[in-house]
Amino acid sequence: MKRFVTVFFRKAIVVRGLKFSLVVGSILVLINHLYCCFAGDGIKHLESILLTYSVPYFVSSFSSTQAVLESEDA
Numbered sequence: 001m002k003r004f005v006t007v008f009f010r011k012a013i014v015v016r017g018l019k020f021s022l023v024v025g026s027i028l029v030l031i032n033h034l035y036c037c038f039a040g041d042g043i044k045h046l047e048s049i050l051l052t053y054s055v056p057y058f059v060s061s062f063s064s065t066q067a068v069l070e071s072e073d074a
Helices: 001-007 009-040 042-074
Strands: none
Touching: 001 009, 009 042
């Protein structure tokens, strides 16, 4: 577990996760929350919008961490 956390917080993995989150999260926000942003209700949906950005970050970070761990074990 300690090894996983150490790799998970490597700078390269964090930066990659943030990039994916920015791109994929923005696309998902446009798809799922565009109506409320134009209606002026964006603040009411802020929690949902933040969760929308966090999902691609964690998917990218977990998969990158797993790939690094598997390649180091090989």
